[in-house]
Amino acid sequence: MGQKVNPIIFRNKLLTWYSLKHFDKLLHEDLQIIKYIETRCKINNLYLKDCQINRGARLCIVKLQIWSDGVSMPMVTALRLHISKFIENLTKSKLCLIINFLDGFGSSVGAKTLAELIAKRIEKKTQSPFKDVAALISEFVKSSSPLKGLKILCSGRLNGAEMAKTQIIKIGRIPLQTISAKVNYGFAKAHTKFGVIGIKVWIN
Numbered sequence: 001m002g003q004k005v006n007p008i009i010f011r012n013k014l015l016t017w018y019s020l021k022h023f024d025k026l027l028h029e030d031l032q033i034i035k036y037i038e039t040r041c042k043i044n045n046l047y048l049k050d051c052q053i054n055r056g057a058r059l060c061i062v063k064l065q066i067w068s069d070g071v072s073m074p075m076v077t078a079l080r081l082h083i084s085k086f087i088e089n090l091t092k093s094k095l096c097l098i099i100n101f102l103d104g105f106g107s108s109v110g111a112k113t114l115a116e117l118i119a120k121r122i123e124k125k126t127q128s129p130f131k132d133v134a135a136l137i138s139e140f141v142k143s144s145s146p147l148k149g150l151k152i153l154c155s156g157r158l159n160g161a162e163m164a165k166t167q168i169i170k171i172g173r174i175p176l177q178t179i180s181a182k183v184n185y186g187f188a189k190a191h192t193k194f195g196v197i198g199i200k201v202w203i204n
Contacts (some may be wrong), residue, residue: 017055027092033062036086041066044075045192047113049102057185061096062087067113069102100199105143111201112186114140118152118199119190134169141171149173155191166193174202 011113020027030053031118041048047067054061059082062083080097088095102108111118121132141147149172183204190197 016052019055024169028127028183032090037064037083037197040079040082044079046071047081047116049108049110049113049185059094060087060091061098063100065100065102065110067109076101081104081172090123091106092188105139109140110186111184111203112188115151115186115188115199115201116124118154118201119188119197122154122190122199138170147203149175149202151200152203154197157194158197160194174204176202183195 013101017026017092028130033053034048035052037051038048045068048064048164050063050065052063054063062185076099080099084095084097087097102146117136121136139149141150151174152169153166154168155164155166158167172184176183181204183202186201186203188199188200
């Protein structure tokens with residue numbers, strides 16, 4: 001039954017703010033902010049690894065971890081400007097925006113980023129995309145020295161098969177029932193001419 005446990009139900013990050021009167025409004029604002037940042041990152045070929053939103057009385061603190069294989073200063077400036085403008089207009093409060101750019105392939109890549117990279121490889125390759133994905137996973141495992149376990153699940157019409165099927169790659173342990181285990185989970189979709197392929201990634 002361990003495979004059926006929701007991978008993030010035990011490990012949702014606690015909010016660092018609370019509001020008695022406007023909790024629903026502020027929560028929807030948080031979701032809008034995350035969705036907008038993900039959209040801006042996708043436009044600039046960047047990957048959002050983590051987003052933390054802290055709220056005070058008249059201050060909103062947003063800390064971002066963004067992974068990329070290379071960024072330029074004009075891109076960083078434009079990204080900061082767009083995100084700042086959107087959040088300030090939405091929250092009507094002062095903003096402190098902290099962006100930490102990560103590079104290198106290994107522990108700096110989270111589960112969501114790895115899922116998106118796999119989806120991108122599948123979308124680009126028309127023939128035998130999973131050979132390319134296997135090479136990507138091999139590179140990730142070699143670069144991640146403290147890696148305890150990795151599980152990747154791809155489901156859909158893989159390689160243009162007539163019927164949808166599921167392919168699983170598993171290395172090490174992924175203890176979903178152990179609440180204390182630091183399991184990072186990510187999900188992405190690859191849109192191909194054969195349909196949508198879902199990619200789930202667990203990293204321990």
